Amino acid sequence: MDKVIIAKDLSLAYSSSETIINKVNFSIDSGSFVFITGASGSGKSTLLKSLYGALKPKHGSLVVGSVELRGVSRSRLNFLRRHIGIVFQDYKLVKEWSIDKNIMLPLLINGYVKSVANNQVDKLLKHVRLNHQSGKFPLELSGGEQQRVAMARALAHNPVLILADEPTGNLDEYSSQLIWNLLEGANSQLNTTVIVVTHNIPKNLNVDYKHFHIEYGSIHEVC
Amino acid sequence: MRSVKNHFSLVIALLSILFSMQVFLIAERSIEAYKVNLAQNYSVIAVSKKQLEIDEILEINNIISDAKELSPDSVIERLSSDMRSANVELLKLTMPKFYKLSLTHYPTPDEVKNLKSDLLKSSSIKKVEDFSHTHDTTYKLLLLFKNVVTLFAIVVLIVTILLIIKELRIWQYKHNERMSIMGLFGAALWLRSAVLFRLAIVDALIAGFLAFGIFVYLSSSPWVLEQFDTIGINIVIFNQVDDFLLILGVAMSISILLASLIVLGHKEEV
Ligand SMILES: Nc1ncnc2c1ncn2[C@@H]1O[C@H](COP(=O)(O)OP(=O)(O)O)[C@@H](O)[C@H]1O
Numbered sequence: 204m205d206k207v208i209i210a211k212d213l214s215l216a217y218s219s220s221e222t223i224i225n226k227v228n229f230s231i232d233s234g235s236f237v238f239i240t241g242a243s244g245s246g247k248s249t250l251l252k253s254l255y256g257a258l259k260p261k262h263g264s265l266v267v268g269s270v271e272l273r274g275v276s277r278s279r280l281n282f283l284r285r286h287i288g289i290v291f292q293d294y295k296l297v298k299e300w301s302i303d304k305n306i307m308l309p310l311l312i313n314g315y316v317k318s319v320a321n322n323q324v325d326k327l328l329k330h331v332r333l334n335h336q337s338g339k340f341p342l343e344l345s346g347g348e349q350q351r352v353a354m355a356r357a358l359a360h361n362p363v364l365i366l367a368d369e370p371t372g373n374l375d376e377y378s379s380q381l382i383w384n385l386l387e388g389a390n391s392q393l394n395t396t397v398i399v400v401t402h403n404i405p406k407n408l409n410v411d412y413k414h415f416h417i418e419y420g421s422i423h424e425v426c
Numbered sequence: 427m428r429s430v431k432n433h434f435s436l437v438i439a440l441l442s443i444l445f446s447m448q449v450f451l452i453a454e455r456s457i458e459a460y461k462v463n464l465a466q467n468y469s470v471i472a473v474s475k476k477q478l479e480i481d482e483i484l485e486i487n488n489i490i491s492d493a494k495e496l497s498p499d500s501v502i503e504r505l506s507s508d509m510r511s512a513n514v515e516l517l518k519l520t521m522p523k524f525y526k527l528s529l530t531h532y533p534t535p536d537e538v539k540n541l542k543s544d545l546l547k548s549s550s551i552k553k554v555e556d557f558s559h560t561h562d563t564t565y566k567l568l569l570l571f572k573n574v575v576t577l578f579a580i581v582v583l584i585v586t587i588l589l590i591i592k593e594l595r596i597w598q599y600k601h602n603e604r605m606s607i608m609g610l611f612g613a614a615l616w617l618r619s620a621v622l623f624r625l626a627i628v629d630a631l632i633a634g635f636l637a638f639g640i641f642v643y644l645s646s647s648p649w650v651l652e653q654f655d656t657i658g659i660n661i662v663i664f665n666q667v668d669d670f671l672l673i674l675g676v677a678m679s680i681s682i683l684l685a686s687l688i689v690l691g692h693k694e695e696v
């Protein structure tokens with residue numbers, strides 16, 4: 204099976220402070236659904252940051268989609284990121300843009316034709332049940348609604364890899380279920396690799412998944 | 427409303443730079459025009475014991491643009507009423523010749539000194555009147571005016587640069603988040619900075635055209651024209667092509683420089 208991520212002796216640290224992830228080895232198959240759990244402050248977000256190249260490996264090697272992230276060039280990194288959809292823990296929506304434009308961002312970056320992009324945004328707004336909020340700005344929406352906008356943006360360009368950091372963290376039952384359905388759909392229908400950091404793995408998931416747990420700087424596979 | 431506020435502060439800062447720059451240009455032009463005026467009214471008198479050719483005088487120093495022999499007739503006429511005509515003729519021959527020298531431009535005090543010594547080197551010229559006292563006073567006044575204008579321009583420049591640096595900080599803060607987020611989805615540098623550069627260029631255009639409007643209005647305002655008329659100079663207050671291009675160029679350069687500084691100073695958060 205193709206590997207979408209291969210980490211060898213990977214160590215992660217923020218500049219000059221203590222090591223957060225210490226010499227870990229793991230790999231993730233292309234098309235798989237992966238959960239990452241761990242106590243808060245254990246380094247889950249830190250690991251995700253390294254996967255999209257925001258935090259460079261301190262030691263070892265990290266290959267994502269055939270791109271070695273240790274000492275990666277900016278243009279290579281941009282290329283990689285255009286194929287990844289990220290849901291950030293703090294959403295990271297552009298406040299001065301309407302939610303439609305926020306969702307359109309990856310499409311704009313990937314050079315989609317305007318009309319195609321518009322259609323895609325309309326479709327996604329329906330998928331996350333926000334079509335009635337079209338044209339509004341992020342701060343005019345509730346936290347759960349912003350989270351769904353972030354989800355729609357991560358799915359917009361049909362990425363090969365989705366990284367989601369506690370995507371249901373602050374959500375009610377309804378919104379959470381919506382998010383799980385979307386991630387499941389992307390994984391089963393488009394064979395998108397999905398990596399989700401979460402505190403509670405949903406019980407009623409219809410796909411096979413892998414589960415990694417982070418503790419004391421190391422990662423081990425639970426199942 | 428939001429977009430008006432986005433543009434307002436940079437446009438004002440740019441406008442004040444453009445305004446002081448143009449005022450400085452106008453002052454420079456006024457001084458030059460005034461110097462031409464002064465040069466036309468200023469002349470040096472040389473007294474020679476024998477008749478000199480005009481060409482001969484012109485060769486002495488190339489600041490001399492023209493030389494005219496002053497006719498002694500008026501003086502002699504007053505004396506001649508009680509003189510025999512033979513004596514008058516004799517007087518005419520023995521009297522020194524007076525030459526009024528016009529100059530190509532309004533000279534500096536050094537140029538006046540050089541001219542005087544050059545003239546006196548000529549064997550026939552015995553005396554030179556350069557009216558140096560009046561000249562010096564006028565020249566110093568002119569210099570003072572020029573320095574005051576330069577000082578004014580520098581002060582405005584410093585104040586606006588401070589204003590722009592403050593604006594730069596606000597922009598940096600405002601644009602940083604969006605640029606970071608775009609970067610996280612793989613936007614190339616040009617795409618991340620596109621909004622910023624578009625804003626900078628639009629602001630430069632707004633400031634440029636506002637300045638154009640202001641100076642077109644001022645250069646046709648009766649009050650302004652009257653002021654220049656009073657001093658007796660006639661200058662181009664605002665050249666609608668050259669000056670406008672200069673203004674637009676300066677506004678563009680400043681705001682593009684500003685945007686580039688922000689792009690270079692952009693740091694991605696971890
Ligand atoms: N930008 C940062 N700079 C320095 N240290 C950080 C930064 N972000 C997180 N950390 C530290 O790294 C550790 C792991 O954080 P994080 O990966 O966010 O944990 P979590 O598993 O809750 O997502 C924590 O001790 C946190 O204080």
Ligand SMILES: [Mg+2]
Binds near residue numbers: 247248292368
């Ligand atoms: Mg976290």
